[in-house]
Amino acid sequence: MAFDDDEALDTFITEARELLESLEGGLLQLEADPDDVETINAIFRSAHTLKGSSGLFGLDHLVGFAHVMETLLGHVREGTVRVTPELISILLPCADHIHRYVEGVAEGRIEPSAAEVAESEALLARLAPFDSVAEVPAETAAAPSDETPEAAVPRAWNLRLRFGPDCLRNGMDPLALLRYLGSLGTIERITVDDSALPGASDMDPETSYLAFEAELSTEAPKSEIESVFDFVREDSDIRIVPRDQDEFIGRIASMPDRDRLGDVLQESGAVTPGEIDEALRIQRERTRAGGTVPIGQVLIEQGIAPPAVVEAALRRQLRTADSRSSDTQTIRIDAGRLDRLIDLVGELVIAQAGVGVHDRLSEAQSQVTRLIDEVRHSALALRMVPIGLTLRRFERVVRDVCVDLGKEVHLTITGGDAEMDKALVERISDPLTHLVRNSLDHGIESPDDRRRMGKPARGQLRLNAYHDAGSIVIEVSDDGRGLDRDRILAKAVDRGLVPAGAMLTDHEVFDLVFEPGFSTAETVSSLSGRGVGMDVVRRNVAALRGNIEVDSVRGQGATIRIRLPLTLAIIDGFLVEVGSSSFIVPLDRVTECVEFPADDRDHDHMNLRGEVLPFIRLHQLFGLDGEDARRQSVVVVEQSGQRTGLVVDALLGEFQTVIKPLGPLFSELKCVSGSTILGNGDVALILDVGPLITEYADLERTRYATSGYPGRRMAATRC
Amino acid sequence: MNHDTRAVELRDELTIQTAAVEFPRLLAALDKNATVRVGLAGVTEMDTAGLQLLLAVRREARRLGGDAEFHDASDAVRAALAIVHLDDKLRPAGGAG
Numbered sequence: 001m002a003f004d005d006d007e008a009l010d011t012f013i014t015e016a017r018e019l020l021e022s023l024e025g026g027l028l029q030l031e032a033d034p035d036d037v038e039t040i041n042a043i044f045r046s047a048h049t050l051k052g053s054s055g056l057f058g059l060d061h062l063v064g065f066a067h068v069m070e071t072l073l074g075h076v077r078e079g080t081v082r083v084t085p086e087l088i089s090i091l092l093p094c095a096d097h098i099h100r101y102v103e104g105v106a107e108g109r110i111e112p113s114a115a116e117v118a119e120s121e122a123l124l125a126r127l128a129p130f131d132s133v134a135e136v137p138a139e140t141a142a143a144p145s146d147e148t149p150e151a152a153v154p155r156a157w158n159l160r161l162r163f164g165p166d167c168l169r170n171g172m173d174p175l176a177l178l179r180y181l182g183s184l185g186t187i188e189r190i191t192v193d194d195s196a197l198p199g200a201s202d203m204d205p206e207t208s209y210l211a212f213e214a215e216l217s218t219e220a221p222k223s224e225i226e227s228v229f230d231f232v233r234e235d236s237d238i239r240i241v242p243r244d245q246d247e248f249i250g251r252i253a254s255m256p257d258r259d260r261l262g263d264v265l266q267e268s269g270a271v272t273p274g275e276i277d278e279a280l281r282i283q284r285e286r287t288r289a290g291g292t293v294p295i296g297q298v299l300i301e302q303g304i305a306p307p308a309v310v311e312a313a314l315r316r317q318l319r320t321a322d323s324r325s326s327d328t329q330t331i332r333i334d335a336g337r338l339d340r341l342i343d344l345v346g347e348l349v350i351a352q353a354g355v356g357v358h359d360r361l362s363e364a365q366s367q368v369t370r371l372i373d374e375v376r377h378s379a380l381a382l383r384m385v386p387i388g389l390t391l392r393r394f395e396r397v398v399r400d401v402c403v404d405l406g407k408e409v410h411l412t413i414t415g416g417d418a419e420m421d422k423a424l425v426e427r428i429s430d431p432l433t434h435l436v437r438n439s440l441d442h443g444i445e446s447p448d449d450r451r452r453m454g455k456p457a458r459g460q461l462r463l464n465a466y467h468d469a470g471s472i473v474i475e476v477s478d479d480g481r482g483l484d485r486d487r488i489l490a491k492a493v494d495r496g497l498v499p500a501g502a503m504l505t506d507h508e509v510f511d512l513v514f515e516p517g518f519s520t521a522e523t524v525s526s527l528s529g530r531g532v533g534m535d536v537v538r539r540n541v542a543a544l545r546g547n548i549e550v551d552s553v554r555g556q557g558a559t560i561r562i563r564l565p566l567t568l569a570i571i572d573g574f575l576v577e578v579g580s581s582s583f584i585v586p587l588d589r590v591t592e593c594v595e596f597p598a599d600d601r602d603h604d605h606m607n608l609r610g611e612v613l614p615f616i617r618l619h620q621l622f623g624l625d626g627e628d629a630r631r632q633s634v635v636v637v638e639q640s641g642q643r644t645g646l647v648v649d650a651l652l653g654e655f656q657t658v659i660k661p662l663g664p665l666f667s668e669l670k671c672v673s674g675s676t677i678l679g680n681g682d683v684a685l686i687l688d689v690g691p692l693i694t695e696y697a698d699l700e701r702t703r704y705a706t707s708g709y710p711g712r713r714m715a716a717t718r719c
Numbered sequence: 720m721n722h723d724t725r726a727v728e729l730r731d732e733l734t735i736q737t738a739a740v741e742f743p744r745l746l747a748a749l750d751k752n753a754t755v756r757v758g759l760a761g762v763t764e765m766d767t768a769g770l771q772l773l774l775a776v777r778r779e780a781r782r783l784g785g786d787a788e789f790h791d792a793s794d795a796v797r798a799a800l801a802i803v804h805l806d807d808k809l810r811p812a813g814g815a816g
Contacts, residue, residue, distance in 0.1 A: 163767075168735045174767045178802050190804045191811065192774070200746055200779040205738035210771050212803065 009105075012053050016102045019046045021389070024095050027088050028395045034083035044073040050098065061112040062101055065120050069094055072130055081130055089403075090126045092396070097123055154185065154219050156243035160303065162196075162211040164235030169206050172232050178212065181228050185218025215243065226272050233274070239303045242270055249312040261295055264313040265305055275304045335422070338382050345379040346570065346658030348372055350677050376570065376656075383423070384566075387474070388416025390425050391463045394436050398461060401440045408447055408458040409440060415465035420472045420566055424544055428474065428564065431540040434533055435476045435560050436461070443480030443558055453555065455479065471546070471588070472566055477559040483552040485509050510550040514538040542690055545571075545586070545673065573657035573676070573686065576635060577650040579624040582684035584657050584676060585646065589637045589689045593651055596632035604700075606634065606645065615645030616696050639693045646687075659686060670695055723753035723785070730761035733769030733796075745776045753785040759807075760791035765799040773809060 026043040030036060051066035069091070075081040097119055101112055112120065159181075163174050181187065193211040197203065218225065222240055229238045242248055248270040262280070265271040279298045286293050296314055299305045305313075352372050391413045398411045444450075444459035451457055464475040485506060492498040492512045516535040541548045546564035565571065573584035597606055605614045613636065619628055629649035636645050659674040666672070673688035727748045733741060748755050757773070777787040792800065792807035804812045 168738075168766075168768045171735075173735075175770065175799055175802050176766070182802065187804070190802075192770070192803050192805065194771070194774045194778065197771070197775050197778060199782075200749075200775060203742075203775055205742035205768065205772055205775070206735060208767065208771070210767065210774070 009057060012057055013102060013106045015053060016050060017099075019050050020095055020099050020102065021393075022046050023050075024092065024396055025392055027091050027095065028399060030083055031085060031088045031399075040073070040077050040083075044070065044077050047073050057105075059101075059105060059110065061116070061120070062098065062105075065094070065098065065101075065124070068124055068127055072127055075130075087130055090123070090130070092399075094123050094127070154217050155247065156188070157216045157218065157222070157225060158239075158241045158243050159214040159216055159225070160211070160237070160239040160241075161214065161229070162237040163208050163232055165207045165209075167232050167236065168208045174208070174210070174212065174232075177228055177232065178214070181214070181216060181225070184220045184225060184228070185216055188215040188217050190214040222269050223272050226274060240272075241303065241306055242309070245270075245306050245308045248309045252309070252312040252316050261310075261313050261317050264316050265299070265309065268309070268313070270309045270313075271299065271305050275299075278302070279304055333382070342379050342383065345372075345376050349376055349570070349656055349658055350679065352679075380421075380566075380570065381419075383421050384419040385422045385425055386417045386419050387425055387465045387472070388413070388418075390429050390432070391416050391465065393429070394432070394463060397433060397436055398440060401437060405440065406446065407440065407444060409444055409461050410458055412460065412462045413464075414462070418465040418467055418472055420564065424472075424564055424566075427540070427544055428562070431537045431562070432463075432474065432476065434537050435562075436463070438534075439476055439478040439480065439558070439560075443478040443482075445481055467566075468563070471563050474562045474564070475559055476562075477557060479557040482554045482556055482558050483510055483513070483550065484554060485552075488512055506552075507549070510552060513550065514548065547690075571657050571659060571686075573655045574635065575652035575655040575678075575684065576618075576633075576646070576648040577652055578618045578622070578648050579626040581622070581624055582652070582678060582682055583618065583648070584655065584684050584686040585635055585637060586686070586689060587654060589639070590635055591638050591643065592636045594634050594636065594645075596634050596647055608636070608643075608645075611643075613643060613645050615647050616692070617647045619647065619649070621696065637689050637693075639690050642693070644693050644696075657686060723750060724756060725750070725753055726756045726758065728758040728761060730763075732764045733759075733762045733772065734764055734766040735768040738768040738772050742772055742775070745772070746779065749776070749780050749783055749785065749787075751783050751785065753780070753783070755780055755785065755787045757787055757789045758791050759789055759796045760793055762793050762796050765796050770799060770803070777809065 023043055023046040026039050026046065029039045030043065033039070047066055047070040051063055051070050054062035054066060072081065072091075076083060076087075081087070097116070101116055104113070104116070161174070161178075163172070167174065178187075178190070191213050193213060194209065196209045196211060198209070203209070216225065222242075225240050226238070229236065232238075248268045252264055252268045252270075262271070262276040266273055266276055279295055279302060282302060283293055283295055283298045286298070296310045299310050300307050349372060352369060394413075395411055398409055401407075402409050439461055444461065445453070445455075447457040450459065460479045462475070462477045464477070466473055489498065489504065489509050489512075492509075492515070493500045493502075495515075497512060497515055498504065514534045514537070538548050541562055541564070544564055546562055548560065548562050550558060550560050552558035571584075572587040574587045574590050576583050576585060594608065605612050607613070613634075615634055617628075618624075632647055632649055633651050634645040634647055635651070636643055638644075655678075657676045660676055661674055662669065662672065671688055671692040672685045674686045675683050676686060678684055725748050727745060729741065729745075731737070745755075745757070755776070757776070762769075773787075773789065777789075780787040789807065789809050797807050800807060800809065801812075806812045
C-alpha cells in the first residue's frame with residue numbers, strides 16, 4: 001500500500017473534502033434543478049475522482065462505496081435514472097458517509113469501523129432499488145473503468161466501404177462481411193458502387209473494385225461495427241459515420257474535461273481508437289510533407305467524423321482549456337508559508353515605519369511606503385477567500401433542519417463573492433451555523449402558523465455578506481416571528497441584568513439576548529428561543545475582533561448582523577503614550593480625541609459637550625510608574641453604542657499595526673489582544689476595547705460595593 | 720437496330736475461384752448491340768468476385784450498345800444479391816430488405 005507518503009495522503013484528504021463539498025453542493029443544486037446537465041456531470045466527476053484517488057491509497061472500502069455511487073450517477077447522467085427528491089435524500093447521506101470515513105482516514109484509521117461497515121451496507125441497500133431501475137447489462141456494471149457511454153438505443157450509422165484491391169485474392173469476401181454486418185442490426189439501405197470498375201479489357205476479375213454505401217441501424221457501439229471489418233482494415237477504406245450527429249454533439253458537450261481532441265471524439269463514440277490512429281498517421285505524413293494540418297481537419301477530410309461533430313469536440317476542447325486555465329488561477333499553498341510571508345511583510349511595515357519617523361522628506365521614501373502598502377495588501381489578499389463556499393454549506397443545514405422540523409424554508413445567499421481571511425472564514429462557520437439553526441428552529445414558524453398569520457407558508461432565510469468600511473458584514477435574516485422585546489426585557493429584569501423600569505432602546509434590549517444569563521433552556525420557548533447559546537456566539541465573534549447585533553420587527557422577522565475585520569493580521573491602530581509605555585487602540589474604535597479638562601482630574605467622568613463621559617485612566621489601570629503628564633488627552637472609544645474615554649499622556653497618531661500574538665503565557669489577559677513592535681523597536685500593547693470597558697465597569701462595581709479604594713492591585717494581573 | 724440476343728448459362732461456383740475463367744467466357748459472348756441473356760439457375764455459390772463479374776459484364780455490354788439480362792437466379796444467387804439489396808435482375812431492390 002502506498003501509505004509511506006503521508007504528504008500524498010494529506011493531499012488526498014484535502015482533495016477528498018473538496019470533492020465531497022462539491023458533491024454535496026451539486027446534489028442540492030440538482031434537487032432544485034433536476035435536469036441540470038452540467039451539475040450532473042460535475043457530481044459524477046466528483047464521485048469518479050473520489051473513487052480513483054482512493055484507489056491509489058488502497059482505501060478499498062471507499063473505492064467500493066464510491067463505485068456504487070458513481071455507477072448510479074452514471075445512469076443519472078445517461079438519463080436512465082431520474083433525479084428525484086428521494087434519490088437526493090439517499091445520496092446526501094452517502095456523501096456524509098464518505099465524509100466520515102475520510103475523516104477517519106485523516107486520523108489514521110484506514111480500515112472502516114464496524115459501525116461504518118454497517119452504515120455503508122445500509123446505504124448501499126437503499127441505493128440498490130435505484131440502480132435496478134436502470135436495467136443495465138451486467139457487464140457494463142461490472143466494467144466501470146470503461147468510460148465510453150454505450151447507451152443501448154439503436155443508432156443509425158452511415159458506412160462507406162471500399163475494400164482493398166487484394167481482398168478477394170486474400171480470401172476476404174466483402175459480401176460475407178456485409179452479411180455479418182446485417183446481424184448487428186438492420187441494414188436500412190445499401191448500394192453497390194461499381195464506378196471504380198475499369199473497362200473490361202483492363203479489369204482483373206480477381207481484383208476488388210467495388211465499393212458499398214450502407215446505412216445501418218444498430219444498438220452496437222461504433223467499435224463493434226468497426227470490428228466487423230478488422231480483417232480487411234489494412235488496405236481498405238472503411239468509414240463509419242453516425243447519421244444522427246446531434247446525439248454525439250450532445251454527448252461531447254456534456255463530457256468531462258479532456259485535453260485532446262481525439263480523446264473527446266473517441267469517448268463520445270463517434271470515432272474509434274483505430275480511426276484516431278489512422279488520422280494521426282495521416283497527419284504525420286502531411287506534416288512530413290511540409291504542411292501542418294490540425295487533426296480535426298484530417299478527420300473531416302478523411303470522412304472519419306462529420307464536421308459538426310468535430311466542431312463540437314473542438315468547442316469542448318476549448319472549454320477544457322478555459323476551465324484548466326481558470327483552475328490554474330488558484331493554487332494551493334501551504335498556509336504556513338503564507339503566514340511566513342505575511343509575517344515578513346509585517347516586519348517590513350514595521351521597519352518602514354521606523355524609517356518614516358526619521359526622514360519624512362524623502363520622496364523615495366514615500367514611494368517605498370506606497371509600495372510596501374501595496375505589498376501588504378496583496379500579501380493579505382493571498383489569505384482571502386470568498387465567503388460563498390462557507391455560506392453554501394448552509395444549504396445542507398437548511399435542508400436537513402427543514403426536513404426534521406417539517407418546515408418549508410427557502411434559503412437565499414447573496415454576496416458570496418465577498419472575500420475575507422481564510423482563518424476567519426473557518427472560525428466564523430460555527431457561530432453562523434448556530435445562528436442559522438436558531439433562525440430555522442425558533443425564528444421561522446411552522447407552515448400552519450405562518451398561514452394563520454397571513455404569511456406565505458414557505459419561510460425565507462437570507463444569508464448576505466458584504467464589505468463595509470474595512471470590515472465584512474454577514475447577515476442572517478429571516479421572516480419569522482422576530483424577537484419579543486417585552487419578554488426579553490422582563491426576563492432581563494427578572495435576572496437582574498437590567499434594573500426594573502429602565503428605559504432601554506430596542507437595540508439595547510435585543511443586545512440582552514447575547515448575555516450569558518439568557519442561555520438557559522427554560523427561556524427557549526418563551527423568548528422565541530433566541531437566547532440559546534447566543535452568548536457563545538457573541539464570544540466567538542468577539543474573539544475575532546468582531547461584533548454582533550440584532551434588528552427585529554416583531555412578527556416580521558429578525559436580522560442578525562455580524563461585523564468582522566477583513567483580516568486578523570494587521571489593523572489600523574491609534575498609537576498613544578502613557579508614561580513611558582506605548583499602547584495601540586484599534587482605530588475603528590476611536591471616535592475622537594479631546595483634551596483632558598484640568599478641572600475633572602479628581603473625577604472619573606467628564607463633560608463632553610453636555611454628556612457625561614466616563615473615563616478610564618490607563619496610567620492607573622495598568623499601574624504604570626511615573627507621574628501623569630501635565631497635559632493629558634482623552635481618547636474617546638465606542639463599544640456597543642456606549643462611549644468611554646481613555647486618559648493618556650500623549651497622542652502619537654495613526655499607526656499601521658502588525659498584530660503579534662502574545663503567546664500562551666498571557667492567554668488569560670483580557671484587555672490586551674496582542675502586541676506590536678514600533679519603528680523604534682519598542683513593544684506596544686494593543687488594547688482590546690470591549691473587554692477593557694466591561695472589565696473596568698465590573699471593577700468599578702466591585703469598588704463601589706466594597707467601598708474600598710482598589711489602588712493599583714487590579715492592574716495588569718486582572719486586566 | 721440489329722438486336723442480337725445471345726444466351727449464356729452459368730453453372731456451379733461463381734466465385735473468386737472461378738472468376739478468372741468465367742470472365743473471359745462471358746466477355747466473349749458480348750458483341751456490339753447484342754443483348755446477352757445470362758442464366759443463373761445453375762449457380763450454386765456466388766461471392767463478391769462473382770457479383771463484380773456480373774456487374775462488369777453488364778457494364779461492358781451496355782458500353783457496346785447492348786445489355787446483359789440476368790434470369791432464373793438460383794437461391795444461392797438471390798441470397799448473395801439480397802445482402803446488397805439487389806433483386807434477381809441485379810437491380811436495386813429499393814427499400815429496406
